[in-house]
Amino acid sequence: MSEAASGLNLDPDGDDFILSRTGDDGVTARIVLTAADILDLTRSALALRERDLAERQSASGEVEAVLATPVETVALHREMLGDNLLLTFVSPDGNRLAFALPSALAADLVERLSSVLATQVAAPARQ
Incomplete structure (x- = not known):
């Protein structure tokens, strides 16, 4: 997979994946993830996104923050x-x-x- 703007990179490694991030200091941290780990990470990221959006809701509740992905x-x-x-x-x-x-x-x-x-x-x- 291509490197994201965040500096995160996810690459296949046999049946697993390597998640890496290079910091501003040039040091690269790597973690091995299984396919199940990737699914858990996806679910966790979505839950975190929803929690973050909920914190941005207006006090009146009239407007709801939504993160939407365009569909082609x-x-x-x-x-x-x-x-x-x-x-x-x-x-x-x-x-x-x-x-x-x-x-x-x-x-x-x-x-x-x-x-x-x-x-x-x-x-x-x-x-």
Whole structure:
């Protein structure tokens, strides 16, 4: 993987990964992570992000801070085993995030999307 602006770098190493960061002093710290560790790290980072956003909420609660990733394409497939629909979002930089939606939840999502889109079409254009 390419080096991020933060100076973090994650590279494959056989079945594992090496997470490295080079400090301002030029010293590089490295840690070996398994694929399971990467998933745990992802979940932890998302939880930390949500906690940070919650701390930025206005006292009135009228405005909600949201970190949103642009979506370039969407894929939808039925899960081979089970009753889920697999909804995959792909960002412009190629990152993919897949969700397994139970059919009932997918039907609710369709209704909500239709309602929001109908409201959006009916609303006057902002200038």
